[in-house]
Amino acid sequence: MSEQYSGVVLGVGPERGLGAMLAKHFASKGLHVFIAGRSEDKLNLVADSIRNSGGATTVIVADATKEYDVSHLFAVIQKRGLPLHIAAYNVDSNIPSPLLETKTETFTTLWQQNCLGAFLFAKETIASMKPNQQGTLFFTGATASLRAKPPFTAFASAKAALRALAQGLAREFSPKGIHVVHAIIDGVINGDRAEQQFSEYYKSKGEEGLLKLEAIAETYWSIHCQHPSAWTHEFDLRPFKEPF
Amino acid sequence: MSEQYSGVVLGVGPERGLGAMLAKHFASKGLHVFIAGRSEDKLNLVADSIRNSGGATTVIVADATKEYDVSHLFAVIQKRGLPLHIAAYNVDSNIPSPLLETKTETFTTLWQQNCLGAFLFAKETIASMKPNQQGTLFFTGATASLRAKPPFTAFASAKAALRALAQGLAREFSPKGIHVVHAIIDGVINGDRAEQQFSEYYKSKGEEGLLKLEAIAETYWSIHCQHPSAWTHEFDLRPFKEPF
Amino acid sequence: MSEQYSGVVLGVGPERGLGAMLAKHFASKGLHVFIAGRSEDKLNLVADSIRNSGGATTVIVADATKEYDVSHLFAVIQKRGLPLHIAAYNVDSNIPSPLLETKTETFTTLWQQNCLGAFLFAKETIASMKPNQQGTLFFTGATASLRAKPPFTAFASAKAALRALAQGLAREFSPKGIHVVHAIIDGVINGDRAEQQFSEYYKSKGEEGLLKLEAIAETYWSIHCQHPSAWTHEFDLRPFKEPF
Amino acid sequence: MSEQYSGVVLGVGPERGLGAMLAKHFASKGLHVFIAGRSEDKLNLVADSIRNSGGATTVIVADATKEYDVSHLFAVIQKRGLPLHIAAYNVDSNIPSPLLETKTETFTTLWQQNCLGAFLFAKETIASMKPNQQGTLFFTGATASLRAKPPFTAFASAKAALRALAQGLAREFSPKGIHVVHAIIDGVINGDRAEQQFSEYYKSKGEEGLLKLEAIAETYWSIHCQHPSAWTHEFDLRPFKEPF
Numbered sequence: 001m002s003e004q005y006s007g008v009v010l011g012v013g014p015e016r017g018l019g020a021m022l023a024k025h026f027a028s029k030g031l032h033v034f035i036a037g038r039s040e041d042k043l044n045l046v047a048d049s050i051r052n053s054g055g056a057t058t059v060i061v062a063d064a065t066k067e068y069d070v071s072h073l074f075a076v077i078q079k080r081g082l083p084l085h086i087a088a089y090n091v092d093s094n095i096p097s098p099l100l101e102t103k104t105e106t107f108t109t110l111w112q113q114n115c116l117g118a119f120l121f122a123k124e125t126i127a128s129m130k131p132n133q134q135g136t137l138f139f140t141g142a143t144a145s146l147r148a149k150p151p152f153t154a155f156a157s158a159k160a161a162l163r164a165l166a167q168g169l170a171r172e173f174s175p176k177g178i179h180v181v182h183a184i185i186d187g188v189i190n191g192d193r194a195e196q197q198f199s200e201y202y203k204s205k206g207e208e209g210l211l212k213l214e215a216i217a218e219t220y221w222s223i224h225c226q227h228p229s230a231w232t233h234e235f236d237l238r239p240f241k242e243p244f
Numbered sequence: 245m246s247e248q249y250s251g252v253v254l255g256v257g258p259e260r261g262l263g264a265m266l267a268k269h270f271a272s273k274g275l276h277v278f279i280a281g282r283s284e285d286k287l288n289l290v291a292d293s294i295r296n297s298g299g300a301t302t303v304i305v306a307d308a309t310k311e312y313d314v315s316h317l318f319a320v321i322q323k324r325g326l327p328l329h330i331a332a333y334n335v336d337s338n339i340p341s342p343l344l345e346t347k348t349e350t351f352t353t354l355w356q357q358n359c360l361g362a363f364l365f366a367k368e369t370i371a372s373m374k375p376n377q378q379g380t381l382f383f384t385g386a387t388a389s390l391r392a393k394p395p396f397t398a399f400a401s402a403k404a405a406l407r408a409l410a411q412g413l414a415r416e417f418s419p420k421g422i423h424v425v426h427a428i429i430d431g432v433i434n435g436d437r438a439e440q441q442f443s444e445y446y447k448s449k450g451e452e453g454l455l456k457l458e459a460i461a462e463t464y465w466s467i468h469c470q471h472p473s474a475w476t477h478e479f480d481l482r483p484f485k486e487p488f
Numbered sequence: 489m490s491e492q493y494s495g496v497v498l499g500v501g502p503e504r505g506l507g508a509m510l511a512k513h514f515a516s517k518g519l520h521v522f523i524a525g526r527s528e529d530k531l532n533l534v535a536d537s538i539r540n541s542g543g544a545t546t547v548i549v550a551d552a553t554k555e556y557d558v559s560h561l562f563a564v565i566q567k568r569g570l571p572l573h574i575a576a577y578n579v580d581s582n583i584p585s586p587l588l589e590t591k592t593e594t595f596t597t598l599w600q601q602n603c604l605g606a607f608l609f610a611k612e613t614i615a616s617m618k619p620n621q622q623g624t625l626f627f628t629g630a631t632a633s634l635r636a637k638p639p640f641t642a643f644a645s646a647k648a649a650l651r652a653l654a655q656g657l658a659r660e661f662s663p664k665g666i667h668v669v670h671a672i673i674d675g676v677i678n679g680d681r682a683e684q685q686f687s688e689y690y691k692s693k694g695e696e697g698l699l700k701l702e703a704i705a706e707t708y709w710s711i712h713c714q715h716p717s718a719w720t721h722e723f724d725l726r727p728f729k730e731p732f
Numbered sequence: 733m734s735e736q737y738s739g740v741v742l743g744v745g746p747e748r749g750l751g752a753m754l755a756k757h758f759a760s761k762g763l764h765v766f767i768a769g770r771s772e773d774k775l776n777l778v779a780d781s782i783r784n785s786g787g788a789t790t791v792i793v794a795d796a797t798k799e800y801d802v803s804h805l806f807a808v809i810q811k812r813g814l815p816l817h818i819a820a821y822n823v824d825s826n827i828p829s830p831l832l833e834t835k836t837e838t839f840t841t842l843w844q845q846n847c848l849g850a851f852l853f854a855k856e857t858i859a860s861m862k863p864n865q866q867g868t869l870f871f872t873g874a875t876a877s878l879r880a881k882p883p884f885t886a887f888a889s890a891k892a893a894l895r896a897l898a899q900g901l902a903r904e905f906s907p908k909g910i911h912v913v914h915a916i917i918d919g920v921i922n923g924d925r926a927e928q929q930f931s932e933y934y935k936s937k938g939e940e941g942l943l944k945l946e947a948i949a950e951t952y953w954s955i956h957c958q959h960p961s962a963w964t965h966e967f968d969l970r971p972f973k974e975p976f
Contacts, residue, residue: 067836098904099854099855099858099900099901099904099905100855100858100859102851102855104799104848104851104852107848107851108848111843111847111848111893115843115889115893116836116839116840116843119834119836119839119886119889120836122831123831123832123834126831126832127832144896147899148896148897148899148900148903149900149903150900150903150904151904152900153896153897153900153901153904154851154900156896156897156899156900157847157851157893157894157896157897157900158893159896160892160893160895160896161843161847161889161890161892161893161896162889163892164876164880164885164888164889164891164892164893165880165885165886165888165889167879167880167888168831168880168881168882168884168885168886168888168889169831169885170488171487171488171880171881171882171885172830172831172882172883172885173831174484174485174486175484175485175487177484179484190473208473210473211473211474212471212473212474214471215470215471215473215474216474218470218471218474219466219470219474219476222463222466226459226462226463227456227458227459227462228452228483228484229434229452229454229455229456229459229483229484230455230456230459230460230462230463230481230482230483231481231482231483231484232463232479232480232481233480233482233488234479234480235476235478235479235480236476236477236478236479237474237475237476238474238475238477239472239473239474239475240418240419240421240423240472240473240475241418241419242418243415243419244414244415244477311592342660343610343611343614343656343657343660343661344611344614344615346607346611348555348604348607348608351604351607352604355599355603355604355649359599359645359649360592360595360596360599363590363592363595363642363645364592366587367587367588367590370587370588371588388652391655392652392653392655392656392659393656393659394656394659394660395660396656397652397653397656397657397660398607398653398656400652400653400655400656401603401607401649401650401652401653401656402649403652404648404649404651404652405599405603405645405646405648405649405652406645407648408632408636408641408644408645408647408648408649409636409641409644409645411635411636411644412587412636412637412638412640412641412642412644412645413587413641415636415637415638416586416587416638416639416641417587658976659975659976662972662973662974663972663973663975665972667972678961696961698961699961699962700959700961700962702959703958703959703961703962704962706958706959706962707954707958707962707964710951710954714947714950714951715944715946715947715950716971716972717922717940717942717943717944717947717971717972718943718944718947718948718950718951718969718970718971719969719970719971719972720951720967720968720969721968721970721976722967722968723964723966723967723968724964724965724966724967725962725963725964726962726963726965727960727961727962727963728906728907728909728911728960728961728963729906729907730906731903731907732902732903732965
């Protein structure tokens with residue numbers, strides 16, 4: 001299949017992670033996928049996996065919170081010359097902490113990673129998509145986007161900021177043909193990050209209590225495929241066993 | 245294709261309407277679809293259309309607010325013996341009215357049609373689906389499900405009641421394998437009802453400002469197809485041009 | 489103190505209950521308070537208590553769900569000739585039940601008591617207050633107004649309907665000088681009803697975990713006293729120890 | 733009256749502004765009020781006004797977004813030795829801007845002023861109040877706290893972050909006796925800032941369409957006076973004529 005369109009995922013980490021899965025899924029649909037994240041090693045593993053399945057991808061090392069890096073990422077995309085059809089901001093960093101023990105740096109970093117990076121990414125994405133009046137821009141939210149519970153207050157504050165950003169973008173750019181979507185991932189993803197960062201909690205869920213990466217990616221894709229006469233701007237995703 | 249599964253839509257009216265389109269869509273996927281509504285004539289037109297496209301359907305005249313009718317509908321479904329895979333409660337009645345001019349009967353009827361009927365339908369649907377621990381149950385909500393604005397206060401009150409019902413059902417029955425979904429249709433549907441009931445408003449939207457029936461049905465279907473590890477319980481749908 | 493204004497509380501039950509406390513509080517501020525509920529015995533006890541404290545009150549037996557009763561209540565108020573300054577709809581009935589065991593009658597009754605009665609009461613209240621372009625209309629909501637959790641789905645559906653009604657009324661009548669307020673009582677009230685209906689749960693809260701009746705009434709009154717340039721339309725109330 | 737308790741307002745600007753009015757109101761109740769903001773001139777005018785009315789106040793020049801300044805503010809408070817009973821974070825900065833024209837610096841500054849400063853202020857306030865297990869901590873929110881509309885997306889994102897912070901704080905510290913409150917000011921305040929920053933809009937509202945400073949302060953105070961058995965954690969305030 002000759003490449004005609006491109007996609008980009010910022011926030012690609014471990015191969016068994018949502019960023020990687022979104023990239024693979026988009027590549028499997030024939031898009032040239034630009035994958036970006038902080039670890040070149042991890043990106044290369046994901047790129048290998050995409051190429052082994054016959055997909056096309058370009059690796060760009062980038063820190064989502066650095067304006068220069070995000071600019072550079074889109075300069076690379078631009079140079080390739082394929083219209084950008086799908087973009088996913090998938091950075092999701094969470095550091096639980098009682099409020100009085102939360103350092104200013106932690107509070108700031110969580111906001112920068114979950115929200116400021118999304119702002120930088122959104123500006124570039126929209127500037128790319130606007131001339132064609134089409135494309136889908138995804139943001140990955142969480143349970144905490146809707147409810148702030150300690151010890152996740154700093155994370156919830158950052159995710160609420162992201163959700164409002166997504167909503168404002170949807171209101172501003174949907175009429176211009178850009179589909180802005182906020183996904184609320186309510187539960188624990190069956191991936192490396194949760195397994196390592198919240199291992200007890202992860203195990204307590206059991207396999208049926210975890211979100212499967214493929215299942216999430218399929219819904220993102222079906223939302224991307226929606227006709228503009230009936231666009232979804234926000235949806236939740238949770239395992240059937242998840243209490244909510 | 246031999247029929248193996250069934251679906252049901254309660255609230256099927258004009259052929260150019262959401263109930264009819266959901267029924268056609270489900271039938272096109274190979275389900276035997278039970279279609280129910282108050283007007284036998286309208287149901288028969290929809291049934292003809294389904295059959296002309298090679299689909300299988302059964303017509304049942306039913307008033308969603310009458311317990312006997314809803315019971316009877318499910319007795320017919322039961323008798324056919326096909327496992328029920330999808331059920332959509334699509335009754336959506338709206339009578340705008342300044343509050344002081346709203347009659348008790350109007351206030352009550354709107355609740356009965358938008359919410360009580362949904363309760364009756366849900367009980368039967370869940371009783372049918374529970375033994376198999378699978379199936380999807382849709383409720384059709386509206387902008388007013390989230391915001392009550394005059395002169396739509398009575399409608400909004402009924403739709404908010406429906407939304408809470410759907411949420412309680414999702415919490416109670418998702419862990420038992422039944423996928424309960426609340427769709428927020430935020431905008432005007434390109435169908436007979438809006439064209440007739442709110443014709444000025446309908447026209448003012450222009451074709452690009454209306455929700456296409458096929459597009460709505462496709463999203464319902466893709467939500468139905470979700471893997472249980474990542475279920476959506478609520479999503480919005482609006483035309484890209486719709487202010488919100 | 490000569491009586492100049494009146495107030496009304498519909499949903500007055502046991503003396504140690506919110507309806508009774510609101511009535512006493514309003515009477516202590518010099519209003520002639522009309523108290524209404526289904527039990528004449530209970531109303532008389534509350535009336536005695538008001539009069540013993542030097543307050544003025546009139547008892548009217550009324551079922552909030554009966555249009556005739558609500559009409560009659562306001563006919564009595566009207567006859568007295570005192571401008572109506574405050575009105576509280578305090579009917580709050582809750583029957584927990586798994587959804588499949590919830591009878592149609594139960595589902596309907598909860599809606600009638602929590603929402604339909606509020607609609608009837610609101611119409612009469614607004615008709616009374618509108619000529620003077622002033623007055624406050626309170627609705628008592630609950631945790632469930634915002635979240636539907638089994639086995640409280642039917643209750644939550646009714647309370648969500650009430651909340652939307654209150655919101656629509658606030659939007660329609662605030663610009664006409666009528667202050668419409670929805671109170672979200674999030675927790676267990678230190679009163680007879682919770683003690684009897686949910687006694688285990690009630691005890692588990694401990695005294696510090698319960699809402700004090702006087703404290704609730706004081707906030708209602710301070711909201712009533714707000715200047716129209718800064719009106720509250722919704723607020724929550726919960727014990728400081730209440731998890732939420 | 734001998735001073736026994738203190739209060740603090742961070743975000744005191746023009747004398748005809750909410751920060752100044754809160755400070756005056758708290759001082760009129762007998763608290764020694766620490767007033768902080770960036771402009772020493774403005775602070776001195778407010779301090780004169782407080783002292784002329786017989787109140788006690790201390791001026792501290794502080795930039796809410798600077799950790800050192802906030803620390804220093806609380807060191808001054810601490811030194812005075814009066815138990816801190818009330819604290820209000822009133823910084824509210826808004827720069828409307830279409831998203832593609834919004835600079836990274838603007839997006840960041842709005843977050844720092846509306847949210848990061850609140851985090852710094854909250855940590856110090858809670859550390860002060862916690863030993864006494866009492867005190868009220870207010871955050872001033874806005875319409876945008878709940879809805880992100882262009883060209884206010886950056887502002888809305890920052891205010892949503894603040895709201896989530898307030899909610900997480902309420903959940904963490906209410907059980908420890910600290911009353912955390914998020915006020916949603918939905919409308920235009922009758923003060924210098926709106927008159928200068930949004931003068932056309934301000935004028936279009938007419939006097940009846942603006943929030944009066946005194947009225948806001950009175951509600952803050954009555955919420956502060958609530959008994960801990962029935963605390964409000966969030967409330968809205970809007971002029972009776974304000975559409976919402």
